[in-house]
Amino acid sequence: MKKVLSVLILAISILVAVSIVMIYSTSGILAQDKFGNENYFLVKQLIWLLLSFCAFLFFSYCPFRIFKPLSLFFILTSIVLLSMTMLGSFSHTAGGATRWIVLGPIRFQPSEFAKLAVIIYLADVLSRKQDKIKEFFKSLFFPSLLIGFVLFLVLQQPDLGTTVLLAIIALFVYLIAGMKLTYFFLFVINGCVMLVFLIKMFPYRLKRISAFLDPFKDPKGSGFQIIQSFIALGSGGLNGVGLGQGKQKLFYLPEAHTDFIFAIIGEELGFIGTAGIVLLFLTFCVCGIMVAYKCKDQFGKLLVIGFTLMISAQALINMCVVTGLMPTKGISLPFVSFGGSNLLVNFIAVGIIVNVGLNGNNRVESNIIKKRKPRKDTIRYKYKRLASA
Amino acid sequence: MIRKSRINLKIIIIGSFFCLCFLTIITRLFYLQQLKKDNFTQLANNQHIRKLKISPKRGEIRDRNGVPFAINVEVDSLFADPRKVEDPYLCAYHLASYFGIDEKKAYKKLTSNRSFVWLKRKVDKDKTAEFKKLGLKGIYYKQEVKRVYPKNEILSHVIGFVGIDGEGLEGLEKYMDNELSGEYGWRIISKDAKRREVWHCMPLEKPAVDGCSIELTIDQMIQYIAESELEKAFLKYQPIWGGIVVMKPRTGEILAMATRPTYNPNRFGDYPAEYRRNRVVTDIFEPGSIFKTISCASSLNEGAVKFSDVFYCEKGAYRIYGHTLHDCHHYEYLSFPQIIAVSSNIGTSKIAMNLGRKKLYNYISMFDFGKKPGLLLNGEASGIFRPLKSWSKLSIVCIPMGQEISVSAVQMLKAVSALANDGWLMKPYFVKNIISPDGKIKKSFGKEPIRQVISPKTAKVMNEALKMVCRRGGTGINAALDEYTVAGKTGTAQKVINGRYSDTNYVGSFVGYAPADMPEISIIVVMDDCKGQYYGGIVAAPVFREVARKVLKYLEIPPENERMPVSKNINSGGVNHDNS
Numbered sequence: 003m004k005k006v007l008s009v010l011i012l013a014i015s016i017l018v019a020v021s022i023v024m025i026y027s028t029s030g031i032l033a034q035d036k037f038g039n040e041n042y043f044l045v046k047q048l049i050w051l052l053l054s055f056c057a058f059l060f061f062s063y064c065p066f067r068i069f070k071p072l073s074l075f076f077i078l079t080s081i082v083l084l085s086m087t088m089l090g091s092f093s094h095t096a097g098g099a100t101r102w103i104v105l106g107p108i109r110f111q112p113s114e115f116a117k118l119a120v121i122i123y124l125a126d127v128l129s130r131k132q133d134k135i136k137e138f139f140k141s142l143f144f145p146s147l148l149i150g151f152v153l154f155l156v157l158q159q160p161d162l163g164t165t166v167l168l169a170i171i172a173l174f175v176y177l178i179a180g181m182k183l184t185y186f187f188l189f190v191i192n193g194c195v196m197l198v199f200l201i202k203m204f205p206y207r208l209k210r211i212s213a214f215l216d217p218f219k220d221p222k223g224s225g226f227q228i229i230q231s232f233i234a235l236g237s238g239g240l241n242g243v244g245l246g247q248g249k250q251k252l253f254y255l256p257e258a259h260t261d262f263i264f265a266i267i268g269e270e271l272g273f274i275g276t277a278g279i280v281l282l283f284l285t286f287c288v289c290g291i292m293v294a295y296k297c298k299d300q301f302g303k304l305l306v307i308g309f310t311l312m313i314s315a316q317a318l319i320n321m322c323v324v325t326g327l328m329p330t331k332g333i334s335l336p337f338v339s340f341g342g343s344n345l346l347v348n349f350i351a352v353g354i355i356v357n358v359g360l361n362g363n364n365r366v367e368s369n370i371i372k373k374r375k376p377r378k379d380t381i382r383y384k385y386k387r388l389a390s391a
Numbered sequence: 392m393i394r395k396s397r398i399n400l401k402i403i404i405i406g407s408f409f410c411l412c413f414l415t416i417i418t419r420l421f422y423l424q425q426l427k428k429d430n431f432t433q434l435a436n437n438q439h440i441r442k443l444k445i446s447p448k449r450g451e452i453r454d455r456n457g458v459p460f461a462i463n464v465e466v467d468s469l470f471a472d473p474r475k476v477e478d479p480y481l482c483a484y485h486l487a488s489y490f491g492i493d494e495k496k497a498y499k500k501l502t503s504n505r506s507f508v509w510l511k512r513k514v515d516k517d518k519t520a521e522f523k524k525l526g527l528k529g530i531y532y533k534q535e536v537k538r539v540y541p542k543n544e545i546l547s548h549v550i551g552f553v554g555i556d557g558e559g560l561e562g563l564e565k566y567m568d569n570e571l572s573g574e575y576g577w578r579i580i581s582k583d584a585k586r587r588e589v590w591h592c593m594p595l596e597k598p599a600v601d602g603c604s605i606e607l608t609i610d611q612m613i614q615y616i617a618e619s620e621l622e623k624a625f626l627k628y629q630p631i632w633g634g635i636v637v638m639k640p641r642t643g644e645i646l647a648m649a650t651r652p653t654y655n656p657n658r659f660g661d662y663p664a665e666y667r668r669n670r671v672v673t674d675i676f677e678p679g680s681i682f683k684t685i686s687c688a689s690s691l692n693e694g695a696v697k698f699s700d701v702f703y704c705e706k707g708a709y710r711i712y713g714h715t716l717h718d719c720h721h722y723e724y725l726s727f728p729q730i731i732a733v734s735s736n737i738g739t740s741k742i743a744m745n746l747g748r749k750k751l752y753n754y755i756s757m758f759d760f761g762k763k764p765g766l767l768l769n770g771e772a773s774g775i776f777r778p779l780k781s782w783s784k785l786s787i788v789c790i791p792m793g794q795e796i797s798v799s800a801v802q803m804l805k806a807v808s809a810l811a812n813d814g815w816l817m818k819p820y821f822v823k824n825i826i827s828p829d830g831k832i833k834k835s836f837g838k839e840p841i842r843q844v845i846s847p848k849t850a851k852v853m854n855e856a857l858k859m860v861c862r863r864g865g866t867g868i869n870a871a872l873d874e875y876t877v878a879g880k881t882g883t884a885q886k887v888i889n890g891r892y893s894d895t896n897y898v899g900s901f902v903g904y905a906p907a908d909m910p911e912i913s914i915i916v917v918m919d920d921c922k923g924q925y926y927g928g929i930v931a932a933p934v935f936r937e938v939a940r941k942v943l944k945y946l947e948i949p950p951e952n953e954r955m956p957v958s959k960n961i962n963s964g965g966v967n968h969d970n971s
Contacts, residue, residue, distance in 0.1 A: 031583075178401045233438070235423045236431020249439045252583030273424040277417050284413040291406035295399050307402055311409070318412050325419045 003296060007359045010289035013282045014352060017337040018051065020267070020279065025340050028251045028266045029259035043259060043340055050342035054349035061353030065361060069354075070301055073126035076119035077148060083112035084155040099332070101159050110343040113156045113164045118347055120149055120168055121175065121308035128179035129300040135180040142181065162200065162207065163319065163331030169193055170315055175308050207329075214329035227262070230255040231324050235268035235276070242272030259340045261332060264324045279338070280321065287314040293355055297362035306358045309351035439581050447573030448828070449538065449557060450602035452550055452564075455823060458611040459541060460550050461564065466537040467519040469510040469530060476501050476529030486510060489522050501529075512555060513537040538564075540656040546614050548669035549607075549648055549768070549821065552656035561659070561667055563605065563822075566767050570825055570833075573602035601828035608644035608823045613637055616941045617647035621916075624934045625651040628921035630899075634671035634800050635934065637942065640808035640904055640913040642838035643817030645766075646942070648672075648801075671800040673770045676919060678803055679884025680734045680866075680927070681902045682793030685806055686743045687731055688853045689754035692814075692845040695745040698852050701726050702738045709737040712784045716740060728856040732865040734881065736792050743791035751791065752779045757844045758806040759816060760798060767822050774798040793884055794892075800900075804915040807902045810853050811878070811910035814845035854878050858907050869932035870901055872940050874950035878910075879903020879935065881927035886920065896920050901931035905939045911948050914938055 022044070029043035036042075069076070087093045087100050094102035094109055102109050124145065131141040149172055157165045173193075177186050201207045209224045217225035217232070234250035237243065248269040251258040258266050268276045290310025297303045313336045320335040322328040334341050336348045423431070452461035469490075476482055479501035487494035490511045500508045513535055523532070538553045551562020559568035576599030581589045617635045625633045630651075637647040650670045654662035668674070690696045707721035718735050730738030743751055755761075761776030775797035782790075789795040801819060809816040818839040825834040845853070857878035860867040866881040879901055886896040899921055904913035916931040916938075924930055 174405055178398060178405065180398065229434075232423060232427075233431050233435045235420070236427050237435035238424055239428045239432070240425065249435070249581060249583070249589075252589060254438065254584040268420070268424060273420060276420045276424065280413050280417050280420070284410060287406065287409050287413065291402055294402055303398065303402075307405075311405070314409050314413075318409070318416070321416045325416060325423060327416070327419060 003293070003359055006289050006292050006296075007356055010286060010293070010352075010359075011356070013285040013289070014337060017279070017282050017286075020275075021263075021338040022047070022051075023245070024263055024267055024270075024338065025259055027246050027248070027270065028263055029340060031252060032259065035253075046342070047340055047345075050345050053342075054346045057346055058349040058353040058356075061350050062356040062360070064357070066302060066305060066354055066357045069122050069305075070126050070129075073119075073123040077123040077152065080112060080116040080119040081152060081155065084116060084152065084159075087112060087159060099159050099161060101161055110346075113159065113161055114343040114347040116152055116156060117164070117168060117171070117312055118350060120152060120172060121305065121312060121351075124149070124172060124175045124179075125301050125304035125308055128175065128304055132180070132300060136182060138182065138185050142176070142185075157200075160204075161332065163333040166197070166331075167312070167315055167319060167333065171308060171312050174311050175304060178307055179304060210329045214326070217326065227256050227330060228326050231262055231265040232326060234262075234265040235325065238269040238272040238275075240273050242268070242270045242275055245270050261320065261334050261339060262324055263339050264321055264335050267338075268324075283314060283317045286310075290314070290355055293359040293362075297358055299358075299362050302358040302362040306355050306362075309355050313348055313351060438584075441580055441582055443578045443580055445576035445578060445596075445599040446536070446557075447575060447599035448536070448601040449553070449573065450571040450604040450826075450828070452571075452605045452607065454546075454607050454609045454611045454614070456611065457606075460546055460607070460609075460611075462539055462541060463536045464539045465516065466513045466535055467516055467532045468512040468535045469514065469519065469522075469532060471501055471508050471510055471530045472506050473501050473503050473508060473529065474506055476527075478527075482527050482530060485522070485525055485527065489518065490514060542611075543655045543657060544653045545611075545618055546609060546648070547653055547656045548650045548667070548671075549609065550656060552659045561656075562669065562768065566769050567605055567822075567825075571602040571605065573828070574600040576600070603828065603833055604826045605822055606824040606826060608639075608646065608821045609648070610646050612945050613942050614647040614649065616945070617938055618649045618653075620934050620937045620941075621649050621651055624916075624918065624930065628918055628924060628930045630918040630921040630930070632670045632674070632919050634674075634915075634917045635938065636671050636800055636804050636915050637938065638804055638808055638819060638913050640811035640817070640910045643805075643808070643819045644823070644838070645801075645819055645821040646912065648821065669768060669770075671915075671917070672764075672766060672768050673772050673799070674919075675772045675774050675797040675799050676898045676900075676917065677796065677884045677887065678793040678798050678900065679882040679898065680793060681803060681807070681880045681882035681900050681915075682796065682798075683731060683734065683739045683791065684810060684853070684857065684880045684902070685755065685758055685760075686739060686746075686751065686791030687727070687856070688810055688845050688849060689751060690742045690746040691727075691852055692754070692849040693746055693750055695747075695750075696727055696742050698727050698855070702730060702741050704730075704735050704737045707737070709740070711740070711788060714785060714788075716788060728859045731856040731880070732859040732862070734860075734866050739792050740788040744787055748782060748787050749779065751787065752782070754844070755790070755796070757816070757842065758809065759841065760796065760802060760806065764799070764801045764805055764819055766801065766819060772799045772802075774802055793882065800915050800917045803900075803902055804913060807880075807915070808904065808910075808913045809844050810850050810857070811904040811913050812850075813847040814843050814850045816841040816844050854907055857903070861903070866926075866928045867901065867903065867932050869928055870903055870935045870939075872905065872936060872943075874940070875905045875943060875948070876907040876951060877903055877905045877936075877939065878907035879932075881932055883925060883927045897925040899925050899927040899930040901927050901935045903935055903939075905943060906948065906951055908951075911946060912939065912942055 025047050026044045030040040033042035034040040083103060086103055093100045094104045101111050101113060103112055127145045134141040153165050153168055156168065173189055201211060213224035213228060217228040219225060221229050230250060234255055248266050250269050251266050255262055255265060267279060287310060290306060294303050294306040297306060316333060316336050319328060319333050323330055334344055449463055451459055453459050479498055482501055483494050483498035486492045486497045492511055519532060540550060549562055551564040552560055553564050554560050559565035576597045578596035583589050617637055621633055621635045633651045635649050636645060638645050648671060652666045654666045659667065701724050704718060704722035704725050706723060707718045709716040716737055718737050722735055725735055725738050755776060761774055763771045763773045786795055805819050818841055820836050822836055824832050827833040857880060858876055859865050860880055861871040861877040867879050870877050870879050882900040884898045885892040886898060888896055898919050900917045902915040904910040914935050916934045918930045921930045
């Protein structure tokens with residue numbers, strides 16, 4: 003098990019190392035142009051990275067079972083935070099979407115924490131209601147409503163990408179936990195209908211779809227970003243033009259240091275670089291699945307599979323967008339793109355995976371919690387007895 | 392445990408699904424980065440790389456002493472980015488007051504929807520320096536090179552001029568454009584999406600090759616003398632056009648070449664196109680009596696006549712081939728030199744008839760009539776010289792006295808210069824050296840003898856006859872100088888108007904050389920259709936005299952000892968009549 007975990011951590015370390023180099027490479031000129039300091043984004047990312055690393059250490063040592071009783075609290079907190087983005091005083095708007103909460107110098111995306119909360123909550127609920135899982139209305143109806151509300155709030159920002167990501171993770175976790183296939187397909191059909199409705203309702207989403215279907219129809223308008231992404235990838239070839247030598251980051255490719263950093267990796271490091279990144283994510287995915295596979299604790303298993311799928315799905319969607327397999331969404335590449343909240347959340351997730359990997363089958367630890375329970379019971383029992391007495 | 396294993400199975404299925412997705416992306420990446428690589432690399436280069444032109448320096452044009460006639464001056468061109476102009480009213484106002492641009496037009500340009508508009512091109516630097524102090528936003532300056540002709544009208548017809556983008560449009564600037572303009576260089580640069588130049592890992596460039604300079608045989612002083620004397624005569628007699636060419640008969644070097652009306656190449660747009668024509672090269676005219684020099688020299692050379700031969704001049708009216716030929720005066724017997732001196736038509740035709748059609752034709756072609764003189768200019772006229780088979784019977788009478796044949800002034804001077812050069816016909820030229828930018832002589836033009844047309848002996852005899860023209864009793868008395876002997880010939884040709892010889896429109900001309908026995912310069916003066924006086928001896932000969940005197944003095948040719956007892960008070964009007 004330790005071997006698997008060390009491979010997992012190694013894969014992520016490499017990703018983070020590439021990320022730091024590439025963020026400097028892609029954002030340096032933009033930062034110089036905008037802030038007069040070429041290290042602006044790099045320093046910011048490094049601070050977030052330090053913070054994330056601390057979080058990673060904390061969550062890899064803190065026993066994961068304590069989340070179990072806190073899961074409802076988490077999800078309610080995230081609902082509150084998401085609601086706060088709707089209040090003007092705390093929120094920050096960028097690119098037409100209100101996704102950030104501003105608290106002093108810190109700015110973070112509550113939708114990122116919602117991801118964590120949803121997975122923890124689902125893992126908790128599904129592991130508790132394991133016996134009644136086949137009866138949807140007795141076990142999954144209320145949690146589904148709650149998650150549906152979270153999705154609604156995220157969609158409200160608007161952030162269709164994260165909504166879809168959350169929905170996919172939730173569905174897969176449901177499926178793994180043992181939900182009936184009929185319900186699964188019902189959810190999928192329902193989701194698809196909603197998606198079509200949402201796309202039809204907002205013309206800019208329709209534009210993105212048409213740009214996805216034929217980017218060269220409007221190369222200066224809606225197809226611009228994806229064409230620039232293709233140019234970046236294509237001009238890289240096998241070896242790339244060389245680290246730092248890419249030209250697409252010179253204001254040709256929008257969002258070069260965030261959502262489209264993968265394209266610049268393709269330009270500067272070539273097919274070797276991009277295939278390497280994909281393989282690193284694949285390694286991470288496989289390691290995560292192995293951890294989940296070996297974990298005997300139901301809660302831990304669902305947590306690990308949830309987080310693994312969360313990060314893998316996010317990476318997949320991002321890479322699909324960059325390579326033109328999906329319409330443009332505002333989803334960044336985990337560990338690699340510039341962006342603090344996402345990095346922190348992903349590191350917390352990895353921390354929890356490591357924790358589960360190390361302690362998932364540890365009876366002693368579970369005994370401690372089990373021992374506590376009777377103690378509480380005895381206290382309660384004492385109260386009861388006292389009361390009855 | 393069964394449920395556990397089932398969960399694990401699902402985990403593996405979903406995990407495999409994800410792995411499959413990752414592999415799909417790798418396939419897609421392979422497609423984009425390997426199979427489509429060339430397409431996208433092409434697209435990338437299209438937007439990243441730009442080829443910049445580097446302009447070469449245009450060569451200068453200088454006279455034989457290195458005095459510049461065409462130079463380059465660095466100037467500023469003003470352009471604007473209308474999107475960045477803050478106060479178009481103010482800008483337009485200042486532009487109007489500084490550079491004389493129309494204020495409304497400037498305002499329209501400054502408020503247009505583009506990102507680049509020219510405001511005024513090629514403005515002197517000191518003017519823009521003041522303008523720059525205003526600090527108007529959105530107006531920029533680009534350094535450009537402007538072609539400047541410091542001598543203005545002087546030699547303008549030979550030099551020509553260039554267009555706004557430095558392409559030769561006229562004269563030497565056009566003919567020698569390839570030599571003068573040099574070669575464009577280029578540089579490959581990368582640019583970012585904001586069109587700014589960025590550092591390129593391996594800048595490729597080919598430097599521009601500057602143009603060659605041209606050194607002329609023209610002498611600024613002589614040119615100035617010729618122009619000013621021509622100008623005087625032009626104002627006095629108001630011909631349609633007047634021209635003068637000064638040449639060194641021994642080498643064929645052209646020392647001056649001027650035409651009136653003229654223009655200033657710095658503002659060539661202000662003049663009508665015909666003012667810009669180098670008429671001494673492009674325009675042809677029937678030479679009239681000045682052509683008698685050629686026909687008489689030919690007859691003399693062939694032995695058809697001797698210097699001492701005397702001809703009966705039929706008392707001024709000679710009936711031949713159904714036409715009557717007239718002289719101004721009723722001469723009876725005239726010797727060969729007298730015929731030339733008084734310019735007798737009847738005498739000349741008799742001399743030519745002694746020679747015969749075929750030989751006359753051969754001599755005229757040997758003098759290169761009907762051929763371009765081969766100056767380095769565009770639009771050179773070759774004149775009209777009909778082939779022998781289309782000569783009429785009368786041609787043997789008309790051609791020797793300069794009818795039925797058309798020549799350009801340069802052609803005529805070239806032929807007469809051969810008489811002054813022991814019968815050797817020289818190729819006229821005015822480009823002496825082509826000098827490459829590093830100062831080395833790339834191509835040099837020297838004297839180029841074409842052929843010996845008449846023998847030195849004939850030339851000497853002709854010289855005596857032509858000297859008599861400029862003595863008392865000759866038609867060219869007005870060309871005579873006190874200090875030097877002059878040899879020359881006047882001409883007054885009737886112009887052909889509506890297919891008939893006009894009785895009111897004449898081309899007056901004079902061609903000659905001095906000093907007669909050691910010729911240093913030969914000059915032709917042509918005045919087309921003067922108002923009032925029209926005889927070549929009156930309108931053209933004085934121009935010759937003044938130019939010859941000043942030029943010989945400038946060239947420091949010692950005055951000849953034998954002073955010619957010439958009184959200029961002779962009433963030339965009666966004597967100088969010569970016929971067309």
